[in-house]
Amino acid sequence: MLLTLIRILLGVDMALGFFNYTAWSWLAGHPFNVRLLCLSIFSTHFPDWDMIPYLLLRHRLISHWVIGHHPLLVLPLVAIASFCASTIWMPDAVDCIVGMASTGVFLHFAHDGMGKWGFPWLSPFSMTRFRFRGGKFSVVPQQEIDAWREQALLWKQREPSAMDEISVRTPTMTVAQLLFWAAGVIAVLVFIVEKSY
Numbered sequence: 001m002l003l004t005l006i007r008i009l010l011g012v013d014m015a016l017g018f019f020n021y022t023a024w025s026w027l028a029g030h031p032f033n034v035r036l037l038c039l040s041i042f043s044t045h046f047p048d049w050d051m052i053p054y055l056l057l058r059h060r061l062i063s064h065w066v067i068g069h070h071p072l073l074v075l076p077l078v079a080i081a082s083f084c085a086s087t088i089w090m091p092d093a094v095d096c097i098v099g100m101a102s103t104g105v106f107l108h109f110a111h112d113g114m115g116k117w118g119f120p121w122l123s124p125f126s127m128t129r130f131r132f133r134g135g136k137f138s139v140v141p142q143q144e145i146d147a148w149r150e151q152a153l154l155w156k157q158r159e160p161s162a163m164d165e166i167s168v169r170t171p172t173m174t175v176a177q178l179l180f181w182a183a184g185v186i187a188v189l190v191f192i193v194e195k196s197y
Contacts (some may be wrong), residue, residue: 043104
């Protein structure tokens with residue numbers, strides 16, 4: 001469990017949250033703000049919130065991509081929700097908050113799209129998966145998707161524990177991933193130091 005938590009905390013989505021925060025705060029001219037940093041980190045993890053009902057109902061669902069991974073629905077909802085919340089929460093930072101939250105969710109989707117199975121960018125209206133690898137976009141062949149689904153069904157028949165479900169979805173740490181995370185932390189630290197002077 002601890003190893004899985006470490007993988008999440010040092011993961012790509014966390015690093016994307018750091019970079020997203022730094023870019024939006026710098027562009028908007030805002031000083032360092034812990035609440036905005038937390039919002040950015042939350043937004044890069046937000047699409048995976050549907051992992052909670054997936055784990056609770058894991059005998060009835062084949063994938064945790066049931067709710068949070070429909071970009072044509074989630075991105076507009078995030079933009080609208082962040083606009084409404086920010087007008088109350090931080091009215092002087094509405095543009096930054098809407099941009100940061102929407103970009104954070106988009107970055108999560110982009111990260112998912114770089115994987116072997118790609119990402120359904122037109123979901124829920126089309127389940128065609130696209131991936132970005134080797135510097136180009138491509139459609140994931142249907143036979144690869146079918147093989148993946150068959151593998152997922154076999155996995156589900158084993159009735160894995162919730163811990164197994166999380167561990168399987170959390171990739172092992174690589175040096176490149178750790179360096180990317182460190183670069184994200186350094187970006188935030190440089191931003192803090194720059195805004196302090």
